[in-house]
Amino acid sequence: MTCPACIQSSERPHCGAYRFQCLECCARLVLSAYPSKPHAAGMLAAIERFPGNPGRARVLESVRLGLEKRRSATPRSNKA
Numbered sequence: 001m002t003c004p005a006c007i008q009s010s011e012r013p014h015c016g017a018y019r020f021q022c023l024e025c026c027a028r029l030v031l032s033a034y035p036s037k038p039h040a041a042g043m044l045a046a047i048e049r050f051p052g053n054p055g056r057a058r059v060l061e062s063v064r065l066g067l068e069k070r071r072s073a074t075p076r077s078n079k080a
């Protein structure tokens with residue numbers, strides 16, 4: 001399940017290695033654009049141009065999960 005780019009980025013989060021055929025890489029790439037929605041949409045469009053991409057629906061689902069995980073991993077200290 002783990003691709004070389006995923007391993008690389010887990011060791012060096014800012015190395016910028018992505019494989020557009022890998023669902024995790026695609027989700028990571030789109031997540032890296034957040035919270036800029038236009039930027040994220042641009043990433044999705046770029047992913048869709050690659051042959052063998054996991055597909056917009058799966059990437060979006062993975063992004064959604066990633067955002068939830070991110071939200072629960074960083075509890076807000078300030079109550080807004």
Ligand SMILES: [Zn+2]
Pocket residue numbers: 002003004005006019022023024025026
């Ligand atoms: Zn990957």
